[in-house]
Amino acid sequence: MTIIGKKNLIIFFSASVAALLAIVLLPAFNTPRSPPAVADLVVTNAVIYTSDSSHPFAQAMAVRSGRILHVGNQSSVRELIGHGTRELNLEGKVVVPGFIDSHVHMIFGGLQMVRVVLRDVKSQDEFVRKVKEAVRDKQKDCWVLGGGWNNEQWGGDLPAASWIDDITTNNPVWLSRMDGHMGLANSLALKLVGITNCTEDPAGGTIMRTTDGEPTGLLVDSAMKLLLHWLPEVSVDERREALARASKHALMRGVTTVVDFGRFFPGAPVELVWEDFSDIYQWADSAGKMLVRVCLFFPMETWSRLIDLFKETGRALSQWIYLGGVKAFADGSLGSNSALFYEPYMDEPDNYGLRVTDPNWLLKMMVASDKSGLQVAVHAIGDKANDLILDLCDSVASSNGMKDRRFRIEHAQHLAPGAAARFGQQGVIASVQPQHLLDDADSAAKKLGVTRSLAGSYLFQSLLSGNACVAFGSDWPVADINPLGGLRAAMKRIPPGWEDAWMPCECVTLTDALNAHTISAAYASFLDGELGSLSVGKLADFVVLSVDSWEELAEVPASVLATYVGGVQAYP
Incomplete structure (x- = not known):
């Protein structure tokens, strides 16, 4: 009888386990590694800004089946090139994610x-x-x-x-x-x-x-x-042609996704938006004629109808059409002297602006829409209108409880002291249009007075400093679809005919401006899981710009050389 000591037993057991593991794992270690997926498109020799904070810059990118397969340096994409891969050498050009215009019609x-x-x-x-x-x-x-x-x-x-x-x-x-x-x-x-x-x-x-x-x-x-109501009805064919015309214009400007608030403005029949949804967008999607991705918002008074559609289809009808939420109006506009302010207009001392929608009705609709899971967006331009909507957002949150709701205020142009900080505190998204400041700089001083216009107009940096999500758009056709012009307006704030910036303390950085037109704009519409950054797994929408360096993009007006949607060149 052989007696094994405790120490020898442990050694024997460990050796046996190691031998057994070696036998079990040997086939796995000896099995040839699966070859990497072959890319449809590889972009090399580029300055790629990804809008992904975990990996903001790259030199190369690979696309497969319309989505980002890999983002990294030059050598990292070589093994992804195979038979049928198209190689795009950009010779140092800057690439950014496809621009998202957060507010268009x-x-x-x-x-x-x-x-x-x-x-x-x-x-x-x-x-x-x-x-x-x-x-x-x-x-x-x-x-x-x-x-x-x-x-x-x-x-x-x-x-x-x-x-x-x-x-x-x-x-x-x-x-x-x-x-x-x-x-x-x-x-x-x-x-x-x-x-x-x-x-x-x-x-x-x-x-x-x-x-x-x-x-x-x-x-x-x-x-x-x-x-x-008396205007002649626009035919279905005219509207379908309008969508194609608008989409081609957007692609020319590097816009691959739009948030569409429809043919909906004070006085417009709410049914127009639903007619465009069924007659134009659903038709274009089924016919394979969509050119840009679209996220649709509908009149708030039709919220229950939208809920039924959500239950039937979910948020994404396809990779082209997404359901956003509902929209209402709090006031008018500065240019029409109908934006709602605490103090009167300088050129109309008895005019404080218009409250376009009854606040009690608006609160009731917001509570119902939010409780049903719909995203709520409200147009507000004047300081009093913005405070009103911030108050209503707070009331809705208190009534319906905490959740990821992403309330949006569209325009948020003129804010009272302390309002910019409330956006971040309440998690309310500021959906703003930088090019509007170029149009309003002169008129704001005349309509509001120099002190008021300087204190609270287009407070982009203040909103960002208060940790608000800021999403950029154009409000086209109010201003042209032109993200590069919007970036420059937000960074420089120099209106036509001016030598210096209008409120230079509110200028934003290039990075913040780009994020506002990409990843933040995607977040503002619950699209950040699919769009907004050049991250692995997301849809491969990107834009090639005319500049050769990041520094040049910050200083020199750029143009769009090419726009890609789902990894396919859509412009020119």
Whole structure:
């Protein structure tokens, strides 16, 4: 009988286990490693900004089946190249994630592209000439539609029907202001829809009048609904063409995803948004005609209808169409003197702006929408309107409990002291449009006074410093879809004709600006799991820019050389 000591027993047992493991694991160690996946596209020799904080810069990137397969240095993608892989050597060009425009009116913008364009008109004579040219080709009784005018471009005087009545005697005319919160009708249009000196202002709107009480032709915010219902219906084919036109324009500017608030503005029929969803977007998706990804928001009063759709489809209808949430209005706009402020307008001492929506109704709708799991977005421009919505957001959170709801305030242009910090504290997203500050810099001083305009206008850096999520957009067609222009506006804040920045302390860095148009914009619409950064597994939407270095992008105006959607070149 052999006796084994404790020490020898331990040694014997350990050796036996090791031998057994070696036998068991031998096949695994000897099995050839599976070859890496072969990429469809490899991007090399680039300066890639990923918008991914864990890995912000890279030299190369691989794409397979429309998604990011790998991001890293030059050598790391070599083993991913195989038969059929397309190699794209960018020779040092800068690459960024596909831009996300957080606030557009896509189909309306596409329609406006082929109507009377008044965006850059700088005088009454030029305004009249543009309308005269449009009327020349119109048959009698056909409406003349268009817009984009900004009265600040010619000194501030508002247009009137009298400007164009003598050249539009046979055609009704409707020309919206650039912000969509005011429009000009000629006298024939006013007569056609029944607006007279006896017509009362609707709630949340104003019929502008002469000192004698006669309508001037200008309708503000909810007053526009008196006329909009009379406009000729736009055909399905026209709207489908508008989507294609708008999408190609967006791709040219490097925009691969838009958050579309539809043909929805004060006075517009809410059904227009739903018609565009079914007749245009769902059709385009099923027909394979979508060119950019879209996240859709719907009028808040239709929240229960959207809930039914969510239950049926979920948030993502496809890789092209996502359901966002619901939107409402708190006030109007600065340019139309209808944004809601605590203090009156300098040029209208009795005017504090308009409360477009009843706050009690708005709170009720917000509570119901949020309780049902819908994201809520509210338009607010004036300081009082923003405080009102921040208060309502707080009330909704208290009523429905804590959760990841991502409330959005659209525009957030003018904030009272302390409001910027509340965005971060309450987790409310600031969906802002940097190019608007270029249009408003001069008029804000005239309408609000220098002190007020300097204290609370376009507080991008203050919002970021308060840990708010800031998402950039254009509000197209109010301003053009132009993310690179928006980045520059946010970083430099130098309006046309100015030498110095408007409130330089509110300038943001290049990194913050890019994030606001990419990963933060994705987060602002619950899309950050799929979009917004060049991270492994996400959809391969990216843009090649004209500059050759990160430093150059910060200092020199860049242009878009190419736009890729799902790893496929979509522009040019």
